[in-house]
Amino acid sequence: MTRRVSAYDVAKVAGVSQSTVSRVLNNYPYVKQETRDKVLEAIQEIGFSPDEIARSLAKNKTNTIGLITTDISNPFYGETAHIILREAQKYDYDVIIIDAETDRHSFERAVSTLVGKRVDGIIVASIRKDNQKILDYGKQGLPIISYNRKIDDHERAHFIEVDNKLGAQIAVDYLVELKHESIAFISGPMIYSTFHDRLQGYQQAIQAHGLTYDESIVYQGENEYDQIVQFSLSLLKKDTHPTAFFASTDNMALAIMDAVAQSGRKIPEDVSIIGFDDINIAGNPYIGLTTVSQHKNEMAVQTLDTLIHLMEDSSKLGTPKQIIFTPALIVRKTTAVNSSSST
Amino acid sequence: MTRRVSAYDVAKVAGVSQSTVSRVLNNYPYVKQETRDKVLEAIQEIGFSPDEIARSLAKNKTNTIGLITTDISNPFYGETAHIILREAQKYDYDVIIIDAETDRHSFERAVSTLVGKRVDGIIVASIRKDNQKILDYGKQGLPIISYNRKIDDHERAHFIEVDNKLGAQIAVDYLVELKHESIAFISGPMIYSTFHDRLQGYQQAIQAHGLTYDESIVYQGENEYDQIVQFSLSLLKKDTHPTAFFASTDNMALAIMDAVAQSGRKIPEDVSIIGFDDINIAGNPYIGLTTVSQHKNEMAVQTLDTLIHLMEDSSKLGTPKQIIFTPALIVRKTTAVNSSSST
DNA sequence: TTGTATGCGTTATCAC
DNA sequence: GTGATAACGCATACAA
Numbered sequence: 001m002t003r004r005v006s007a008y009d010v011a012k013v014a015g016v017s018q019s020t021v022s023r024v025l026n027n028y029p030y031v032k033q034e035t036r037d038k039v040l041e042a043i044q045e046i047g048f049s050p051d052e053i054a055r056s057l058a059k060n061k062t063n064t065i066g067l068i069t070t071d072i073s074n075p076f077y078g079e080t081a082h083i084i085l086r087e088a089q090k091y092d093y094d095v096i097i098i099d100a101e102t103d104r105h106s107f108e109r110a111v112s113t114l115v116g117k118r119v120d121g122i123i124v125a126s127i128r129k130d131n132q133k134i135l136d137y138g139k140q141g142l143p144i145i146s147y148n149r150k151i152d153d154h155e156r157a158h159f160i161e162v163d164n165k166l167g168a169q170i171a172v173d174y175l176v177e178l179k180h181e182s183i184a185f186i187s188g189p190m191i192y193s194t195f196h197d198r199l200q201g202y203q204q205a206i207q208a209h210g211l212t213y214d215e216s217i218v219y220q221g222e223n224e225y226d227q228i229v230q231f232s233l234s235l236l237k238k239d240t241h242p243t244a245f246f247a248s249t250d251n252m253a254l255a256i257m258d259a260v261a262q263s264g265r266k267i268p269e270d271v272s273i274i275g276f277d278d279i280n281i282a283g284n285p286y287i288g289l290t291t292v293s294q295h296k297n298e299m300a301v302q303t304l305d306t307l308i309h310l311m312e313d314s315s316k317l318g319t320p321k322q323i324i325f326t327p328a329l330i331v332r333k334t335t336a337v338n339s340s341s342s343t
Numbered sequence: 344m345t346r347r348v349s350a351y352d353v354a355k356v357a358g359v360s361q362s363t364v365s366r367v368l369n370n371y372p373y374v375k376q377e378t379r380d381k382v383l384e385a386i387q388e389i390g391f392s393p394d395e396i397a398r399s400l401a402k403n404k405t406n407t408i409g410l411i412t413t414d415i416s417n418p419f420y421g422e423t424a425h426i427i428l429r430e431a432q433k434y435d436y437d438v439i440i441i442d443a444e445t446d447r448h449s450f451e452r453a454v455s456t457l458v459g460k461r462v463d464g465i466i467v468a469s470i471r472k473d474n475q476k477i478l479d480y481g482k483q484g485l486p487i488i489s490y491n492r493k494i495d496d497h498e499r500a501h502f503i504e505v506d507n508k509l510g511a512q513i514a515v516d517y518l519v520e521l522k523h524e525s526i527a528f529i530s531g532p533m534i535y536s537t538f539h540d541r542l543q544g545y546q547q548a549i550q551a552h553g554l555t556y557d558e559s560i561v562y563q564g565e566n567e568y569d570q571i572v573q574f575s576l577s578l579l580k581k582d583t584h585p586t587a588f589f590a591s592t593d594n595m596a597l598a599i600m601d602a603v604a605q606s607g608r609k610i611p612e613d614v615s616i617i618g619f620d621d622i623n624i625a626g627n628p629y630i631g632l633t634t635v636s637q638h639k640n641e642m643a644v645q646t647l648d649t650l651i652h653l654m655e656d657s658s659k660l661g662t663p664k665q666i667i668f669t670p671a672l673i674v675r676k677t678t679a680v681n682s683s684s685s686t
Numbered sequence: 687t688t689g690t691a692t693g694c695g696t697t698a699t700c701a702c
Numbered sequence: 703g704t705g706a707t708a709a710c711g712c713a714t715a716c717a718a
Binding site: 347349 | 694697
C-alpha cells in the first residue's frame with residue numbers, strides 16, 4: 001500500500017506551497033485565479049483528496065455527528081435514522097450510529113465513544129427519564145439534543161417530542177366516540193417519558209369521559225412481544241372482554257393484532273385497535289393500522305436542523321431549544337363502531 | 344468552552360512525560376507498575392479521555408468502518424445494519440452509515456466521503472452488478488466487501504451472498520409440490536445480482552418441472568409498491584389467474600398480499616404467496632409470510648468478521664474471500680395446496 | 687496574493 | 703523504564 005498523496009504532493013506539482021493548496025481547498029478569497037487553476041489541475045492530475053482526519057484535528061471540527069438509538073432494526077428508529085442520514089448529508093455531515101442497550105452503562109459508553117471521536121454534536125433517540133449526565137455535556141460545549149423522549153429535569157435541555165399526553169387523549173376520544181366503553185391500554189416501561197406521558201393521557205381521557213380506570217386492562221410490563229400477546233389473549237378469552245385496545249407503539253399494536261387473530265375474533269368487527277407512531281408498515285393497506293402520528297419524519301428533520309444550528313453557533317447552547325409537535329390521529333381500518341354497544 | 348484536557352495535562356499532574364502517558368494508554372509492557380498507577384490516577388483525577396482523532400492521525404487507523412446502504416428504513420437493511428453495529432462494537436469499531444441513492448454518482452460520492460474520513464474498511468450492502476471501481480479501492484489497500492449482492496466481474500472481489508438461484512428454485516419446487524401450475528413471479532431491476540439470479544432460478548425451476556415460462560405473469564419493473572400492486576391486481580382480476588405468487592423480496596410480497604386482499608380473494612385458500620429475505624415482520628404471526636431465508640443475520644455477522652480480518656491483515660487483501668450461504672424455505676401461513684388443482 | 691512556520695493531540699523512534 | 707523529539711496531514715497567524 002503506497003503512501004496517500006498529500007497536499008504537499010499537490011503543491012510540488014503545481015509549483016506552489018502547501019498553504020496555497022490549503023487555501024484553494026478552503027475557497028479562500030484572495031488566491032489568484034491562475035494559481036487556483038494550477039492547483040486544481042494538479043489535484044486532478046495526481047488524484048488528491050484531503051485527509052479529513054488531519055483536517056478535523058487542525059480545525060477542531062469533525063463534521064460528524066453521533067446518533068444514539070437502542071435498536072435500528074426497530075422500524076421506528078430505522079425510519080428516523082434514515083431521515084436523519086439524508087438530512088445530515090445535505091449539510092455535509094456524516095453520522096456515526098450507535099445502538100446502545102438501555103442501561104446507564106451502555107449509554108455512557110456510547111456517549112464517551114462519540115466524545116472521543118470528537119463528533120460535533122449528538123442526537124439521542126432513546127433517553128431515559130432519569131438521565132442526568134446529558135446536561136453536563138451541554139455545559140462542556142457539546143450540543144446534545146434528545147429526540148422523541150425527554151428527561152425529568154428538562155428545563156435546560158434541548159429536545160424535540162410530540163405531545164404524548166394529547167396523543168393518547170385523542171386516541172381515547174375517538175374510541176369513545178365509536179361507543180367503546182372498555183378500552184385496554186398497553187404501555188411500556190415507565191422509565192421513558194413517552195410511555196409515562198401516554199399512560200397519563202390515557203388515564204385522564206378515560207376519566208374525562210366518565211369511564212372508570214380499570215387497572216386490570218392496563219399492561220405496564222416490558223416491551224416484549226410475547227408478553228403482550230399473552231396479556232391480550234388473557235383479556236380476549238373472557239366473555240366480557242375489552243372491545244378496544246390502545247397501544248403505546250405500533251409494534252405493540254401488531255402484537256395485539258396477532259393475539260386477536262389467535263383468539264378467533266375479528267378486527268375491527270369485534271375489537272378495535274389503535275397504535276402510536278405511524279411507522280411505515282402501519283400504512284401498508286394489508287395492515288391498515290389506525291394510529292396516532294407524531295409526525296416522525298418532520299420531527300427527525302427538525303431535530304437535525306436544530307442540532308446544526310447549535311453546532312454552528314455555540315452561543316445558543318445556553319438557551320434550551322424545545323419543540324413539541326401536535327399529534328394527529330390517522331384513521332385506517334382497525335377501528336370501527338362498537339357493535340356490542342348497549343345504545 | 345474550555346480547552347479539552349490533553350495527555351500533557353495528565354503528564355504534568357502525574358509528574359511524568361507525555362510519552363509515558365501514551366505508553367500506559369496503549370498498554371505498553373515496559374512501564375513500571377508504580378508509574379502506571381500514578382498516571383492512571385491522574386487520568387481519573389482530571390477526567391482525561393484521549394482524542395481519537397489525533398490518535399487516528401498518528402496511528403493511521405481510525406477504528407471506524409463505513410456501511411453503504413440505499414435505505415436504512417427498509418427493514419432488510421435496517422435489520423442488517425443493526426447486526427453489523429452490534430458486531431462492530433465487539434471489536435471496538437464504530438460505523439458511519441451512508442444511505443446512498445442507487446446511481447453511480449451517489450455511490451462514488453459515498454465511497455469517497457468514507458475514504459476521506461479514512462475508514463479502515465467498507466461494507467457495501469447494495470452494489471450494482473456493473474460497478475467496476477470497487478476493485479480499484481481494494482488494490483489501493485482499502486478493504487471493501489460487498490454484502491448480499493455481487494458485481495459481474497467478481498472473481499477478485501470479496502463478497503458474501505446467498506445462493507439466490509437455489510433460493511428461487513426451492514420456492515418454486517415447494518409451490519409445485521402444492522400442485523400450483525401457474526406461478527407468477529415479481530422481480531426487481533436486473534442491475535442487481537440478487538434480482539437477476541432469482542429470476543434465473545425461477546425460470547429454470549419452472550422449466551425443470553415441465554411448466555411453460557409465461558412472461559405475462561412475470562413482473563420485471565421497478566421495485567415500487569404501487570406498481571407491484573397494480574400488476575398483481577391486473578393478474579388477479581382475470582378468471583384464470585395465477586394461484587401462486589413468488590416475490591423477490593418480502594416487501595414485494597407485502598404488496599402482493601395487499602393486492603390479493605383488494606381483489607377479494609383469500610390467502611392462502613385462493614392464492615399462495617412466498618417472499619424472499621425473511622425480514623422480521625414476515626415472522627409476525629399476524630402476517631405469517633412463507634419466505635426464503637438467506638440467513639441474513641448470520642450473513643451480516645460473517646461479513647463484518649471477514650472485514651475485520653481483511654483490515655487486520657492486509658496481506659489477505661489479494662485473495663478474494665467469497666462466502667455463499669445456502670437458503671432455506673420457511674413455511675408459514677401464506678401457502679397452501681392449490682384448491683383449484685385438476686388432479 | 688503567497689510562503690514560512692507553528693500547532694492540532696497523539697504515536698513512534700530514538701536516545702539515555 | 704523513561705524522556706525528548708520528530709512525524710501524522712492539514713489549517714492558519716504572521717511575514718513578506
